[in-house]
Amino acid sequence: MELFNVVQTFKDGTNEYVRRAVSPEEAMTAFAHYTNSVAVKMGFVNEVMITDMLDCCNFHWVRNKGIVFPQIEGASK
Numbered sequence: 001m002e003l004f005n006v007v008q009t010f011k012d013g014t015n016e017y018v019r020r021a022v023s024p025e026e027a028m029t030a031f032a033h034y035t036n037s038v039a040v041k042m043g044f045v046n047e048v049m050i051t052d053m054l055d056c057c058n059f060h061w062v063r064n065k066g067i068v069f070p071q072i073e074g075a076s077k
Helices: 024-034
Strands: 004-010 015-022 045-052 057-062 066-069
Touching: 004 024, 015 024, 024 045, 024 057
Parallel strands: none
Antiparallel strands: 004 015, 004 045, 045 057, 057 066
């Protein structure tokens, strides 16, 4: 089974891995949680990303833009 990481990037440019080497399901659950967290609502987090174990981006969310990768037609912010 392929494993994934979830990382959030703070407004000061630092980042934190909030999940490492987890299943696709757990990565998506964490992604949904961290893109709607209190830290996002308070403006502390600017980005949340899912990467594979080769550090390739699989999902990328950016504050005030929503999901920017992959491009999903009709996706809301």
